[in-house]
Amino acid sequence: MATSDRRRGSRLGADGERWHRWQMGDLERKRSAAPGDSGRAEPAEPHQQDAKAAALRAEAELACNEGYATGHAEGHAEGYRDGYAEGLAAANAAAELEFHKRVSLHLTPLAGLAESFREALAQLDDETANQLVELALITGRQLAGESLAANPDHILSVVRELLEADHSLNGKSRLWLHPDDLTLVSSAIGDTLEASGWECCADHALERGGCRVTSASGGLDASLGTQWKAILDQRRRRQPPSPDATGTPDTPSESDATDGDA
Template sequence: MYSRPVIARTPLADRSLPTRKVAEKKEPMSAWQRWEMSSFADESLSANDEASTASEPMMEPFEPVLLIDEAELARLRLQAQQAGEAAGHALGYARGQAEGHAAALSAVHAQAAQLEALTQAWPNALRLAERQVADDLLALALDIAHQVLRQALTIDPQAILTVVHELLQAEPALSGTPQLLLHPDDAVLVNEHLSDALQDAGWRIRADAQIQRGGCRVLANSGERDATLETRWERVAATLARTPPVGASHD
């Protein structure tokens, strides 16, 4: 049979009484005792620290580990370089475009100023051009008329007879014995047709090769009358307020 153990019980009266410990009275310590204990305490702490340090495992030196490899780093550097070059190119392009725009605007303003000056000067230039054109047309007309006259004298050499007859009728009459200077061919023609009239007026015919056909000169004591083609042409040009073309009368 199983038997239950008997547990001894403490009387209630005994358990209710608290256990009191009587503190032992300590004697005061001298200065030497305090120093000796402090020294031993420091040596104990140092020994404990050395033991703790010796018991700790030694850490291996730290070696940095690259998070990216060299190829990736080179790619990032190249990408950054390309981005910088692109930004610099864009900045340079923008700056160049701005400078080009300013230069073009300045050129446009200069051309506009020139155009305005031409516009203001246009009326005067137009008047000068009209005058120049008119003068050129007049010169051309005189040249044509001179050529026509020469052709007319070639076709009708007797035109000199009309010139001499007008000189004979001109007033005042020349005194003395006037001399009529003619081209040799015209002198023959005038002598054949106007010899009687010239004798009545007391004029004498004298051939002069320096005088062009169709013209003549009369020399007298009282004066001179010039009816050469050159002089007559100058009078026409003066009437038209135009100097005759250079060399036109000597063709």
């Protein structure tokens, strides 16, 4: 009978396809298998919920780790930049301080040497200036001698200046001249001198261009040697005193002591 039922339940249609007999159980199975027929989804299994939660936790932990790593890297980079700048500034300050210390250490001994060199240079300048002045005076005296030789009439101007200063002399005055100048003065202004009461006399010790006047009350010296000495004295008065001048006075020489005993 079962065989006959299967035969009845499975027959060939007109087109040759096999068809089955409808049964109530098939519809119920299809209805229970269709999604949404019950009105709500079946709840997930516990192991599925645990896996989903674990995945969310892993994703959150990964994001946290990534954020921490990123922040740590950025903070490390910023800290490195700040630390590098501060360290570089501190190193530069220390190097500059050390440089100044070394410079001061090496230059301090040279300060005294530089001061001594400056003083020596100043003294050398003074000595050089003095030598130049001496040379200029010697040259000037030579040029004056050459000028007097080329222009002997200069003695006339000297004698006239002495005549104007005659008020300081009392009594008969005598004018002493080089023999060559005596001839020139006597021929040029002899009458004037005679009218003033002056007597012309020769003095071979005098240089040409110079003269001197003597009287009972004193005299006037216009010789070249005296004029030259006056120039030198004036120069010495203008020259600053040397360090030796402020020291102890010079001890008298043996010749001075001998002269004093005499």
